Amino acid sequence: VEPGASGNVAAGTITILAQPVAGITSVNNVATTSGGLDEEDDASLLARYLQRVRSPSAGGNKADYVNWAMEVPGVGGVFVVPVRDGPGTVSIAIINTNKEPADQALVDAVQNYIAPPWVNEKEAETMTLGGYGTSIDTTQTDDTGDSVKMVYDASGAGTITHAGLQSILQQPGIWQARVRVKVDSNAGTADLLQVGIWNVSAAAWAKTRPSGTVDAVVTLKASDLATTFGNKIVEFYWNGQDQLELRITRLTTDTTTTVWVDRVVYRSTFSKDTGEGKAPIGARVTVEPATAVLINVSATLTIAPGYNADSVKAAVRDNIAAYIKSLAFTSDNDVRYVRIGQAILDTPGVQDYSNLTVNGGTTNVVIGDQEVAVLGTVNLT
Structure with missing residues (x-):
């Protein structure tokens, strides 16, 4: 009814029906709402207009990347750094029209428009199941294909592994593992799920950046997840040589929550260099939130x-x-x-x-x- 950023609210906060609906006794939002933006003010519109007319296209110059990004609805500002990550690279940082760091959906939209990334999908049911309490579930109606069900088992943790992950990655660099997951209840506050990229060659967790110190692993609680499928993202760096393995572990700390894992999308944070978007052939483009x-x-x-x-x-x-x-x-x-x-x-x-x-x-x-x-x-x- 009232569009804008005020509609971006936390899970569990939409609990009242404005008008009664026959047969509906309650309403709730199981996940956070996002994407709401306030109407652009005149000053911001003028700034975008002046940026466009004062920065004419020149076959892939810096101004082109700014203009291309600003053509995507929701983008409120752009800063481009040429060759930040080496020859042929372009780094684009974006904000939304509320002058805040762009969310992942907006980042993806700009990346896809200017220079699409590498994308590889792997269904969870085709990975290796191990440990306790894991099984393939064919009954879920909101998954793609089937999904893997992970329940508490006092005997030990349940696991899903994707060995030889590096074999489907097209180029070295920083990648994202987007794990599509849901729970039967998000009331739990104990550690529930660990998702990470294991560097088999180094016998340690992969890192999030080249020469970085942050491990590419996250631990999630039921309260971090939703009762509908959504993505949890783990970033990791691959040097083009090491063997990698995705490891998803259903921990035993939480004794009640059921988890379903649908699939994993491995998406590069950098673009292909094949010229499929607006960017010239050979350009390796990275779009990220400010x-x-x-x-x-x-x-x-x-x-x-x-x-x-x-x-x-x-x-x-x-x-x-x-x-x-x-x-x-x-x-x-x-x-x-x-x-x-x-x-x-x-x-x-x-x-x-x-x-x-x-x-x-x-x-x-x-x-x-x-x-x-x-x-x-x-x-x-």
Whole structure:
């Protein structure tokens, strides 16, 4: 009824029917809702228009990549870094029209439009089942093909493995394993499922980045999942030589939840170089969300007589948020301490302020080229 970002809510928060429906006794959203964006303001539209007319196409130049990304609905800003990952590579960071890091759906849409990635699918029921409590389930109506059912077994953990994973990966680089999974109830808060990429050659978990230190493995609780199939993503780096294995383990910590695994999609975070999208042949394009830098603000306000303190505090927060949004992907995107103070003073009802801190300090916050400032906590007293 009311479109916009306010519709992006957590699981379990949509519980009321606006109008009664015969036969319906309750309603609930089992997963978070996403994709809601506020209407673009005039200033943002003007900025996109000027970007387009001032940056003409030149056969795959930097401006082309910006324009192509901005052609995808929902994109509110783009920053391109040529040859970031070596010769022939193009890195594209994007934000949505709310000036926040793009979600995975928007990243995928831009990637597919400019330069599609490598995509490989593997059905869970064709992988190797082991341990306890795992079986092929042919009764689920919302899976592709069949799925693997994993139930608690006191004898030990259940496993799904995909050995020789490297044999279906077309090129070295950073990949994503998108595991399509659901549970019968997302009420559990104990560790339930471990999903990771094992480097057989190194006898250790693969890493998420070249020369990285973060293991390519996640541990999920039932509360992290939904009762309808959805993707959980694990990123991993492949050097083109090591043997890899996907390992999915149903842990015994959670003694009640049933898990179904439908399939795994292995998707490269970089594009093919075959020129199937807008990008020229030979270009290896990576699209990713801008990195969020949280900006936490704290201050003591002196409220002018006749003003409601709560209303003034809400207005201060809105002014700070508007300032931070105005910086997104601009040539000078650092968050300046004095400008935060100015946003506070410019708010009707604020007579003065003291004890202002931005991210715990009194200095500017430096924002990188492919980063975007996002308002975090605002503590006003």
